[in-house]
Amino acid sequence: MKNIVVNVTLPAEVVNYIDEKAQKLYISRSTVARQLVMEHVEEEKVVHLRKKGFSIRKIAELTSIRYDRVLRIIGQTGVDEEEDAELEQYMDDVQRSVTKKR
């Protein structure tokens, strides 16, 4: 992956937050800023593709984000929480068919 240097102007509070984090983790300010931006961009990409209907594995393939990271982002953002009543009914039927009489 090719890296490009970008200069950005941020509010002082944000820079203070980044510096505090950098100090705690013994890493540079730019590394913290880079990690935060990357995480946010990954989240946006995953949520966007999920809303379009792609499977977890297909999103991982399209974005080069690890499968387990895609799964975690989906959990953290709650993008899958919307109920699909038809699918739940289908799973109810499957579950009933393999469950001994209760």
Add this chain to the structure above:
Amino acid sequence: MENYIVNSTFVAYLADIYENSLFPYVQTIKEVKEELGHLRGIFDIRIEEIASKDQTLQKGDWEKYLSEVDLSLLRTAKASKKILITDDKKLAKAAQVNGVSVLNTPRFIATLAFNGILKYDVAVSILEKLLPLYNRKNVLKKVLKDLNNWR
């Protein structure tokens, strides 16, 4: 005991809570085991491996939203009449479209409890540990409620 074929979500979630006692009840295909090996660095996952099978699936727009491994899981589950366990809502929906039986991990755990394979307390404990990580918390909470009502 029914035949269950699992997607990577099942193993990833259970590995995250250090729970491997359910692995003897399921099977999966080589591609999924390889994927898990690369993700977790564990190349000896104690899940029985079965050969992928070919089967015609419904033609439709839905196919472009899935990967080759997703399609392979669907084809194998359909050809061998196994129940697919996945927490990927989109893959589960594709299973439904193709008439493949599908459950998610919480429902699978509850089914084991309902059938007397897993003790109620053990099932609840696994589900409670899974709750903070799970991608569909509302679904998991409903399964916990069902288990509680059943008891």
